[in-house]
Amino acid sequence: MDSALLNANLTNPTLLFFLLGILARLVKSDLEIPPNSAKFISLYLLFAIGFKGGQELAHSTIDGTIIASLVFGLVIAAAIPFYVFFLLKNKLGVQNAGAIAAAYGSVSAVTFVAATGFLETRELTFGGHMVAIMAMMESPAIIVGMVLLMRYDPDGEHPSLGHVLRHSLTNGSVLLLLGSLAIGLVADARQAQGIKPFTTDIFKGFLAIFLLEMGMVTAAGFGAFRRYGLPASVTAVLLPLINGCAVAWCSGFITPEVGDRFMFAVLAASASYIAVPAAMRLAAPKADPGLYIPMALGITFPFNLMLGMPLYFTIVSS
Numbered sequence: 001m002d003s004a005l006l007n008a009n010l011t012n013p014t015l016l017f018f019l020l021g022i023l024a025r026l027v028k029s030d031l032e033i034p035p036n037s038a039k040f041i042s043l044y045l046l047f048a049i050g051f052k053g054g055q056e057l058a059h060s061t062i063d064g065t066i067i068a069s070l071v072f073g074l075v076i077a078a079a080i081p082f083y084v085f086f087l088l089k090n091k092l093g094v095q096n097a098g099a100i101a102a103a104y105g106s107v108s109a110v111t112f113v114a115a116t117g118f119l120e121t122r123e124l125t126f127g128g129h130m131v132a133i134m135a136m137m138e139s140p141a142i143i144v145g146m147v148l149l150m151r152y153d154p155d156g157e158h159p160s161l162g163h164v165l166r167h168s169l170t171n172g173s174v175l176l177l178l179g180s181l182a183i184g185l186v187a188d189a190r191q192a193q194g195i196k197p198f199t200t201d202i203f204k205g206f207l208a209i210f211l212l213e214m215g216m217v218t219a220a221g222f223g224a225f226r227r228y229g230l231p232a233s234v235t236a237v238l239l240p241l242i243n244g245c246a247v248a249w250c251s252g253f254i255t256p257e258v259g260d261r262f263m264f265a266v267l268a269a270s271a272s273y274i275a276v277p278a279a280m281r282l283a284a285p286k287a288d289p290g291l292y293i294p295m296a297l298g299i300t301f302p303f304n305l306m307l308g309m310p311l312y313f314t315i316v317s318s
Contacts, residue, residue, distance in 0.1 A: 009310045014117050017208040021215020033213040041210045045113045048199040050177040054184020056128030065255050066129045072254045073133035076268050077140035080243055081105030085148045094153040098145045099280040099287035103296050104239050105141025106272035107134055111304055115266040117207050118309050119259055126259035134267055135177045142279050149284055218298050228291055236299035244269030244308055248315035258316050265312035269304055271296035
């Protein structure tokens with residue numbers, strides 16, 4: 001990995017605000033982002049990404065590369081939970097393995113937002129279809145996780161697959177992303193220029209404040225995670241490292257675009273700690289949220305933010 005690239009990432013203001021949030025929580029500061037403000041900022045970021053993605057997609061031609069990218073995203077989302085489940089089933093139990101598999105097969109919208117900022121600092125872009133791919137990658141992992149749970153834990157109490165799937169598809173982040181993407185796709189280009197300052201110019205500032213909040217949330221989960229010890233921490237680093245690096249390399253067979261390949265790697269390396277936990281509370285009630293949520297948020301998210309993204313970018317750029 002290029003040391004200059006790593007240094008540039010570690011001195012990125014948005015990442016430094018994330019670290020400030022962790023520090024604030026560790027020193028027990030009274031620093032706090034009001035819940036309503038934090039929710040507004042997260043909604044704004046999803047809206048901005050979705051709308052810009054729709055605008056980009058409106059000026060793109062649906063060709064073989066885009067179709068192959070959509071299929072590739074779905075394959076990633078289905079394959080990752082499959083191997084993760086069998087890797088962890090005997091060590092952590094069926095329900096915990098199912099929840100972790102679904103989390104790491106699905107995607108993190110927050111990590112995707114941070115990756116957008118990473119590319120913007122390098123004046124690089126990605127195709128608007130990647131926003132649609134991100135939203136589509138939420139559900140396959142949940143479906144695979146559910147099927148594996150039903151197969152290997154037949155005595156457990158599982159809701160219907162349709163109920164869990166509906167719950168995941170109506171998740172606010174997915175709905176807002178897809179809705180904003182659709183609006184950006186059909187909106188008149190001249191009229192859309194009127195909100196460009198809102199969707200573009202202030203994006204990085206809101207991202208910095210959002211990552212400050214995420215830093216505090218991440219640090220708050222450290223205590224609950226300690227009881228699982230080193231193996232869980234190592235797993236939460238190795239899974240994104242393997243998935244991200246493998247997809248960063250494989251994506252070269254799908255598209256030559258550096259921005260798209262980088263986003264594929266980030267999506268594969270990320271882990272859901274919003275949509276999947278909500279679904280797994282229904283599908284795997286005996287799984288411990290104190291294990292799979294801190295793994296995704298407390299270890300995998302900061303790893304990707306600080307070290308993973310520069311590594312994936314190095315692979316797709318070489």
